[in-house]
Amino acid sequence: MLDLLLLRKDLPSVIARLETRKKPQPFLDVAAFQALEAERKTLQAHTEALQARRNSLSKQIGQCKARGENADALMAEVAQIKDELEHSAARLEQIQAELHALLLAVPNLPHESVPVGADESANVEVRRWGTPPQFDFPPKDHVDVGTPLGLDFETGAKLSGARFSVMQGPIARLHRALAQFMLDLQTGEHGYTECYVPYIVNADSLLGTGQLPKFAGDLFAAQKGGQDAEPTPEQAALYLIPTSEVPLTNFVRYTVLQESELPRKLTAHTPCFRSEAGSHGRDTRGMIRQHQFDKVELVQIVHPDKSYETLEAMTRHAEAVLQRLGLHYRVMSLCTGDLGFGAAKTYDLEVWLPGQNTFREISSVSNCEAFQARRLQARFKNSQGKNELVHTLNGSGLAVGRTLVAVLENYQQADGSVTIPEALRPYLGGQTRLAPGA
Structure with missing residues (x-):
């Protein structure tokens, strides 16, 4: 299996090397890969924002309780964030599985010393x-x-x-x-x-x-x-x-x-x-x-x-x-x-x-x-x-x-x-x- 980090870092180079095997390369569904990667990035950014918001709310809840103030609204928002984080984690796991399945069908990249040819x-x-x-x-x-x-x-x-x-x-x-x-x-x-x-x-x-x-x-x-x-x-x-x-x-x-x-x-x-x-x-x-x-x-x-x-x-x-x-x-x-x-x-x-x-x-x-x-x-x-x-x-x-x-x-x-x-x-x-x- 190819290194997923390599595809994320330099997808055009990977495609070019795969095309030395067969052109156009039939191995990787590029559109599907890019769509999954785009969704993954969006989800990860959203997850990080939710985690930051949850941390901030937790701090506020502590401060409210210290002052004897009602923190129900803040706690309700934390519960909602928890549900969103669980949903995001489940979808991220599914995306990883889909990316894994895509890569299972992709052959190895030829070494630079391999002669280029069709057959x-x-x-x-x-x-x-x-x-x-x-x-x-x-x-x-x-x-x-x-x-x-x-x-x-x-x-x-x-x-x-x-x-x-x-x-x-x-x-x-x-x-x-x-x-x-x-x-x-x-x-x-x-x-x-x-x-x-x-x-x-x-x-x-x-x-x-x-x-x-x-x-x-x-x-x-x-x-x-x-x-x-x-x-x-x-x-x-x-x-x-x-x-x-x-x-x-x-x-x-x-x-x-x-x-x-x-x-x-x-x-x-x-x-x-x-x-x-x-x-x-x-x-x-x-x-x-x-x-x-x-x-x-x-x-x-x-x-x-x-x-x-x-x-x-x-x-x-x-x-x-x-x-x-x-x-x-x-x-x-x-x-x-x-x-x-x-x-x-x-x-x-x-x-x-x-x-x-x-x-x-x-x-x-x-x-x-x-x-x-x-x-x-x-x-x-x-x-x-x-x-x-x-x-x-x-x-x-x-x-x-x-x-x-x-x-x-x-x-x-x-x-x-x-x-x-x-x-x-x-x-x-x-x-x-x-x-x-x-």
Whole structure:
């Protein structure tokens, strides 16, 4: 959530920055905001005048009583002022709630270093690593490579519907090995604490990280009653997690940390559940866009002065997975029009997929600055002894299914087998290749 004081101080500047995301900016109802702010100011001025009048009357009442004079009229006016003050306080509370609701729909402001652009075509390549593999045969995509190894979309569809898959045998073991490798790398070399978290969270948790209310349609809700396509918050008190960023970041909800406790570096391997409501017709073949997929998530809770150097470090932490696996990739700085809702700046890692002859996103690493912390009321006690909002960052380290896709396509052999990257072999008992029927 944006800082309300910033909007009050310099609304035109905020609108200009939001318009770099999309112009004209559709996020903030400016007229409604200005009307509420004008009413708030009027009410506050009126409240202050009433309080001053009440104080003056109270003094007069005391003086009258000291002189033995009748003060009924003055006391009646004080009672009337009390009623007006209660009415004003109730309306001010309502205005604050309405302003809060308006701001819940407004995305984060892009950092000044983010390239300006309308969509992904304006994203800027930062660097590349490695080179694409060379084949002496036409490379297949992961569906054709993986199916003989136990990748099964038909059974997934029979069990749950489209965009679900089943893995059996060698490919299921490879999938598990990838997740274990990622966790060991991030905990053993980069200092993250491994966590086990709930796969179902309450609405407050999703509100805190920015998925609610704006992206309710992308979530799977656990309904308490009714069969509505979009259950009300009362019907859907719990939701399947879209990413473990949600529970991990919510560790610090309504918390005041000591400065010495920063940074907090957390990681978890979980399934993720997304309805992909806004992506119908996209990536319908294979594992690129599934309703259920696994991810190793990285979250850091940091001092505000450290968040941008942390963003660079976390991006390197995610890159380390690809480098150990020998996978060619590039790092992209997302433009303003392609930023996620809560992000001030994001780097995407895009891995080379020879079966598709293109780069595909495999990780996003984002600095949310204080945007989530303001929703979460996540703070720390700074060196002056004052409570200050932390900065939150999150990133994939990596999406396990998409990493599996990359391994299948980059390490495929002409005979249908797949060479196992050296980094994964200890997790597979020293095995060097996966072969159909093996």
